[in-house]
Amino acid sequence: MEPFDTGAPIVLVVDDTPANLGLVVECLEGNHLRVAVARDGAEALRRAELVQPDLILLDVMMPGLDGFETCRTLKAMEKTRDIPVIFMTSLTRTEDKITGFRAGGVDYITKPLQMEEVAARVNTHLKLRALQKLQEEQNIQLQKEVKTRKQAEEALIEVINGVRNVSNAIAHDLRTPLTELRSRLEVLTLTLRRQGNDQCLPELEVALTDVDRVISIFNALLRLAEIDAGVRRSGFIPNDLETIVSDAVEFYQPVAELRRVTLSLRVSGDLVANSDPLLLAQAIGNLIDNALKFARDGGEISVIAARRDDMIAVSVADDGPGIPDAEKSKVTERFYRGDASRGTPGVGLGLALVKAVATLHRGSLDFADNEPGLIATLNVSCRL
Numbered sequence: 001m002e003p004f005d006t007g008a009p010i011v012l013v014v015d016d017t018p019a020n021l022g023l024v025v026e027c028l029e030g031n032h033l034r035v036a037v038a039r040d041g042a043e044a045l046r047r048a049e050l051v052q053p054d055l056i057l058l059d060v061m062m063p064g065l066d067g068f069e070t071c072r073t074l075k076a077m078e079k080t081r082d083i084p085v086i087f088m089t090s091l092t093r094t095e096d097k098i099t100g101f102r103a104g105g106v107d108y109i110t111k112p113l114q115m116e117e118v119a120a121r122v123n124t125h126l127k128l129r130a131l132q133k134l135q136e137e138q139n140i141q142l143q144k145e146v147k148t149r150k151q152a153e154e155a156l157i158e159v160i161n162g163v164r165n166v167s168n169a170i171a172h173d174l175r176t177p178l179t180e181l182r183s184r185l186e187v188l189t190l191t192l193r194r195q196g197n198d199q200c201l202p203e204l205e206v207a208l209t210d211v212d213r214v215i216s217i218f219n220a221l222l223r224l225a226e227i228d229a230g231v232r233r234s235g236f237i238p239n240d241l242e243t244i245v246s247d248a249v250e251f252y253q254p255v256a257e258l259r260r261v262t263l264s265l266r267v268s269g270d271l272v273a274n275s276d277p278l279l280l281a282q283a284i285g286n287l288i289d290n291a292l293k294f295a296r297d298g299g300e301i302s303v304i305a306a307r308r309d310d311m312i313a314v315s316v317a318d319d320g321p322g323i324p325d326a327e328k329s330k331v332t333e334r335f336y337r338g339d340a341s342r343g344t345p346g347v348g349l350g351l352a353l354v355k356a357v358a359t360l361h362r363g364s365l366d367f368a369d370n371e372p373g374l375i376a377t378l379n380v381s382c383r384l
Contacts (some may be wrong), residue, residue: 009126010034012053014044014070015088016062019063024057024088027115030120041065045073048080054129055122057109060089060100070104075104075291084133088113182211216382241271241280241312241380245305248284255292263288264298269307275361280380283357286350287316287376294320294374309364312380319373328367354378 011028016020016039025035036051038044040062048056056074060067067087074080087100090111097108107121189204249265256263291301295318302317323331332355354376355365362381367374 008034009054010036010051011122011126012036012038012044012047012051012056012205014038014041014056014062014067016040017059020059020088020111023113023115024045024118027118031119031123033122033126033334041070041073043069043078044070045077048083049077050077053083053122056083056085056106057118057122058085058087058090060087060096068099071100071103071105073081084129086121086125119369144187178211182208185211236274236276238272239275239277239280241273241275241305241314242267244277244281245271245284245303245314248281248288249303251285252288252292256301259292259295260298261292261295263292263303264300265303265305267305269312271305271307271312271382273312273361273380274336274379276357279357279360283354283378284314284316286354287314287378289319290350290376291316291318291374294318296320307382308379310381310383313377315375315377317370317373317375319370321376322369322372323367331367332365351376 004155011033013021013024013025013028013035014037021037021039026036027312028035036053038047041064044056044058045065047053058071059289060068062070065073065088071085073086074083074085084106085104086107086109087105088109088111089096089100091097092110100108106125109118109121136284137212185204185208189201189208192198192201192204244263245267249263288301295301299319301319302315304313304315304317306313306315332351351365358365358378362383363379366377366379368377
């Protein structure tokens with residue numbers, strides 16, 4: 001005799017005919033299943049709630065509660081509503097079958113019972129039930145993982161916001177004394193020049209340059225803080241980006257000439273967008289400034305502003321070393337400095353500001369290879 005498998009599925013057989021019960025029980029146990037029995041609807045409800053079977057074989061024609069009413073009650077009970085029910089009946093009319101399915105049944109076995117059919121249908125629905133349970137468990141586990149990740153994400157965002165708030169507060173608090181320090185250094189420089197004392201002037205000029213650099217960092221941080229907070233959107237007005245781009249190119253033209261770099265501009269289409277003109281001017285200026293840092297002496301920088309569906313794209317292409325693919329996703333992080341930019345001026349906030357401006361304008365900052373060089377494209381939504 002084979003040992004009883006305590007982990008085998010449980011089938012509850014409900015029938016008021018002892019002969020039918022005996023045949024079905026023998027068949028199911030012969031297929032290594034555990035079996036519980038009930039002889040009427042009321043007993044079936046109690047057994048189902050107590051045993052929690054994996055499947056119920058339910059006779060339809062029974063005294064008291066018939067099979068249909070028993071099934072409806074099972075489906076109304078929280079502990080048994082998900083247990084599949086197969087009806088066993090001699091009723092073969094379509095109306096009876098529809099009644100059974102509406103009551104919550106999943107299948108029918110017609111009497112007189114054929115044991116091979118009983119075993120086949122029971123095994124099929126037990127497999128379906130097992131897959132359903134597995135899916136439910138996976139869904140529960142997935143929900144837990146989603147909740148855990150969401151909590152971790154919220155905690156990370158809180159930490160990041162905390163760090164940003166601290167850095168923004170520091171920038172705000174230190175900008176004023178730094179501005180005062182710069183004014184005093186400037187006054188001292190002018191005083192020494194009037195006195196003809198040129199010995200300390202080179203050091204003072206270096207100090208002024210350093211102070212200007214730190215002030216520019218703090219200004220960038222404060223600008224980023226305003227963008228992150230979304231306060232700049234309240235100042236959006238319709239602007240023609242052709243004017244903003246043209247002014248930026250004209251501003252950097254003298255620098256390009258000193259480097260013997262050809263700086264060209266081409267515009268096309270309607271470039272009016274609801275935007276912050278000062279932020280866009282700074283973002284476009286940052287892209288041109290970056291291109292000038294890395295362009296070859298005597299090289300070319302091309303600025304193109306064009307309408308693309310509901311977006312306006314401002315592209316700045318240079319012929320410098322470009323950005324490796326591995327670094328393209330990192331260069332917009334605050335204070336990130338790639339290998340190619342180690343020897344150039346800057347602190348790694350320029351492209352971070354451009355990306356923030358793009359996001360504020362429901363756009364994006366994209367990078368592509370220019371072979372050689374880089375194409376940086378600022379996309380801005382032109383929907384008013």
